[in-house]
Amino acid sequence: MKKFLLLLLTCSCLTTLGQKFSVEKSLITFFSDAAIEDISAKNTKTNSIFDLETGEIAFSIPIKEFKFAKSLMQEHFNEKYMESDKFKSATFEGKITGYDAKSTGQQTAKATGKMTIHGVTKEIEVPGTIEITKDKALIKSKFNVKLEDYSIPRPQILWQNIAEAVEVSVDFTFKPYEKK
């Protein structure tokens, strides 16, 4: 009985560790097409942890790492709109559901959870795809972020410079997690 319990104990410990993945490559882009000029930026410095078995995922995007083609635009983005000195990163914490952890090939899935941008947290649900290979997991998603939802102001004089919503693409390549 004692042995059995010990065995059970060990097993339960193992399962809680789950199968965690950390990010190997990440690319977050956003795009907003407007009458005067398109606005787009790239960020490759996002960090993320993903648990393949439970589907839990968390990521954190450092706002200042968004790179724009125009340096002045980047300055405005940080200074006037995202207030990145105050709100250093955007985060997501939630769960990916609707996929089979054992099958390979691209599958559709959805993510639900809490998105925090500009200090404002919203419950969101977004569609995406997941592809599990032998030692990698690829997660992609594309969704719209409405600026108003996160109290991000829009310029009033040239209001047409920035659309109401921006299209955000998330592209992660995960590798098995190693404790650093």
Place this chain on the structure above:
Amino acid sequence: MKRNNAFFFLILLPLFGRAQNDLLKELEKETKATTEYATSTFKGTRLINGQTVETKGKGALEFIFAHRFGSINSGVYNLFGLDQAYVRIGLEYGLTDKLGVGIGRNSVDKTMDGYLRYKILRQSSGVINMPFTVTAFGIAALRTSPRTQDASYDIQLEDRMSYTSQLLIARKVNRNLSLQLMPSMVHKNTVDKTIEANDQVALGFGGRLKVTRSVALTTEYYYRFNVQQGNPYYNPLGFGVEIETGGHVFQLVMTNSRGLTERAYLTETAGDFFNGTIHLGFNITRTFQLKSSE
């Protein structure tokens, strides 16, 4: 039985642990320490008359149109200075994120100028801790007035030249407040020795306080050290309001200086601010991105 309870608890323990296991917190712990650089210490490359530590981003071209009216105390006849205007038109280009080059023309003494600025240090926190941003600034100016035939002596090209070197040291104290120190040296090739020396040293103090997302208040003052007796000039002082709209920065200033090159405002400021010899003026900049900054 007691023992069994204990075991039962032990089995459940990892489950509790799981419930509390916050993936985002774990992520924060795992995230490697980074260096965060201070951005937008000042809104533009100019504070009032003088320079800031800011450089243009790589590939960005800034068109600067600055102008100073006549002095407010010149009376109704001059519409409090609005009848006169002294203009500087300039261009500055970011060769890299740190190195900038510029040219300009100021109507005061019909001066042409060319300059370089280089950001030596960037304020940062995190892995690299650096309390200040430091930019070196060097300008050469050629005053083309008076005409050779109108000069009171046989004026040569070298008589018309002056050079200024500055070290700009700034700290963004918090999100809204930035302060700057500007040790400066002006060398004028030819001077009237009865009132001034060829080499003149000044220390500047400047600041910017953001009051809203797009509006900031600015100030700038230079203290001159080796001022000779009989020198008719004053220390330059200025106050400004900065308004930013899209690609434009609009600075409305009040200063006792009308010149817009370093030689002119540092060593030849003719107005006594506290006597009302104040010039209203504008600096208007427009930035064009010629090449991608990536």
